[in-house]
Amino acid sequence: MNRPIRAMMIGAHPDDCDIRCGGLALKYARAGHQVKFLSLVDGRGGHHEMSPEDVAARRLKETQAVARLAGIEYDVWDIFDCELTADIETRKRLVRAIREFNPDIIFCCRPNDYHPDHRNASLLVQDASYLLIVPNFCPDAPAMKKLPVILHFYDGFKNPPFEAEVAVDIDDVIEDKYRMLACHESQVFEWLPYTLGTLDTVPEDPDARFEWLRQPRLPEDGQIDESILQSKQIGVVSEYREAIPAIKYRKKLIERYGERGKSIRFAEVFSVSEYGAPLTEEAERELLPF
Numbered sequence: 001m002n003r004p005i006r007a008m009m010i011g012a013h014p015d016d017c018d019i020r021c022g023g024l025a026l027k028y029a030r031a032g033h034q035v036k037f038l039s040l041v042d043g044r045g046g047h048h049e050m051s052p053e054d055v056a057a058r059r060l061k062e063t064q065a066v067a068r069l070a071g072i073e074y075d076v077w078d079i080f081d082c083e084l085t086a087d088i089e090t091r092k093r094l095v096r097a098i099r100e101f102n103p104d105i106i107f108c109c110r111p112n113d114y115h116p117d118h119r120n121a122s123l124l125v126q127d128a129s130y131l132l133i134v135p136n137f138c139p140d141a142p143a144m145k146k147l148p149v150i151l152h153f154y155d156g157f158k159n160p161p162f163e164a165e166v167a168v169d170i171d172d173v174i175e176d177k178y179r180m181l182a183c184h185e186s187q188v189f190e191w192l193p194y195t196l197g198t199l200d201t202v203p204e205d206p207d208a209r210f211e212w213l214r215q216p217r218l219p220e221d222g223q224i225d226e227s228i229l230q231s232k233q234i235g236v237v238s239e240y241r242e243a244i245p246a247i248k249y250r251k252k253l254i255e256r257y258g259e260r261g262k263s264i265r266f267a268e269v270f271s272v273s274e275y276g277a278p279l280t281e282e283a284e285r286e287l288l289p290f
């Protein structure tokens with residue numbers, strides 16, 4: 001490694017970065033690189049029993065458990081859940097935060113998404129991207145010398161469909177990715193199953209609960225049963241769900257890893273934002289050395 005890479009993952013909610021990019025974050029951190037997750041809102045909206053204030057406080061604690069586990073920084077802003085807007089004040093706040101961390105590479109979601117916070121988070125990063133190098137915008141925070149590369153997380157939305165340009169093997173960190181996800185207790189064991197109508201299937205025991213999170217587990221041969229894929233059984237972060245990018249973008253994995261790409265079970269995949277620095281072959285070798 002010539003120098004540590006600075007990677008910044010920007011999500012709307014406290015768990016977006018973990019779900020879409022947690023494996024890659026673990027790989028960066030393990031290799032000695034600097035990773036920061038930023039959640040633009042506080043997550044207070046997502047619970048069926050707790051008060052908004054209590055949910056926000058709990059979400060913050062959960063993110064700090066992730067930070068300790070993964071060896072990364074995890075910032076959560078105080079903007080209310082479900083109320084993120086791409087306004088000028090938030091744009092300035094984001095430009096300052098990005099300039100301060102000074103990332104080589106940024107990850108965020110695409111603007112095509114069901115959740116207004118996700119859409120606006122993406123828009124805010126787009127709005128900030130060029131301004132990062134404009135010295136007279138937010139002159140109190142020194143402008144960056146060059147644009148970072150900006151990649152978009154995988155999603156399954158169809159208008160327009162996601163096209164993976166980069167696929168990274170995360171088989172070596174999948175256990176810890178699940179540990180990261182399990183830190184978000186109020187989400188993965190409470191709120192998300194509540195929204196899916198599966199709350200009564202969540203075990204009490206921590207080990208049983210951790211196993212439940214991964215189910216249905218992916219068979220060793222990596223082949224998934226399409227009928228299960230269509231059902232609510234696959235939850236939000238089951239191994240079935242986690243396996244989809246590797247199955248969908250197998251060609252990309254083979255391009256990157258050769259023969260080995262055929263048997264990779266779990267991958268995280270990304271597309272390139274045309275508003276950041278171009279992801280040249282050289283930049284890809286340098287910034288995604290996995």
Ligand SMILES: [Zn+2]
Pocket residue numbers: 012013015016115118
């Ligand atoms: Zn979210």
